[in-house]
Amino acid sequence: MEVTRIPILQIENYLVASIQTALHDRAATQFRDDLLERIYETKAQGLILDLTAVDVVDSFLARLTGDIAEMAGLMGTTVVITGLQPEVAITLVELGVELKGVTTALNLEKGIAALRKMVGKEGANGTTG
Amino acid sequence: MAPPAKERRIPVKTELDIVTARVEGRNLARELGFGTIDQARIATAISELTRNVVLYAPEGEVRVRAIVSDDGRRGIEVVCEDNGPGIADVDLVMQDGYSTSSGLGMGLPGTKRLMDEFKIETELGVGTRVTVRKWLR
């Protein structure tokens, strides 16, 4: 089966990926793997996952997003989720799968600002002590 | 003016059908006048129920239709049924966090919270039918 790949852009030391289509499960899993590979290759300090165009986050996608944040964290990359629609945030809470421990920001611009702040605190050379 | 008969049936066999089903469900919900938040709840419920069919049963079908209650309230009904193994202990699978597939175990209990009415009918070796409803406010 043909899998739609989601483009992963690099801006400075950050990766930015914006989900623009309804993701079926295999495409979502492929996306996670692509992301982790790119993080490893680029040693990016931060990752922005933009969900502005995503209208449904079910328990599967919530788990996958949590996995991405956790795995990226293990590689020293800070993850910020941007553009979560209010109705998506509400359904996540009602489902009982809110993205605990994941930083969110209103939009891409605020997401980058949040990343700069968080990454900046850890020192320019990336050491966290 | 009589409203057109609004029922949509979507066969559910592969993960691609999950996306089709929830798009159809959301479209009907929008046509019926549900707001964005309820549309998201309904689409998410359909996503959970159809994913369970894909994961746990060979195949199934989802039907979405407009409904009217005895006292005249309008709403949407989603019936998701499959020819899978059935569920031995319904109380158990309705507990938050119970999963036989390394999922989060939130699909069924979460769907119940998202919708106004929730019913499971199941028979071992025959299949499972989950019916959920949401009423317009």
Ligand SMILES: Nc1ncnc2c1ncn2[C@@H]1O[C@H](COP(=O)(O)OP(=O)(O)OP(=O)(O)O)[C@@H](O)[C@H]1O
């Ligand atoms: N249609 C079905 N046929 C047979 N068993 C089912 C069906 N739907 C759910 N189950 C059983 O109920 C359990 C709980 O389902 P539920 O959807 O709540 O969680 P999950 O699918 O395991 O994980 P999640 O939905 O959070 O990704 C499943 O693990 C499975 O054992």
Ligand SMILES: [Mg+2]
């Ligand atoms: Mg499930």
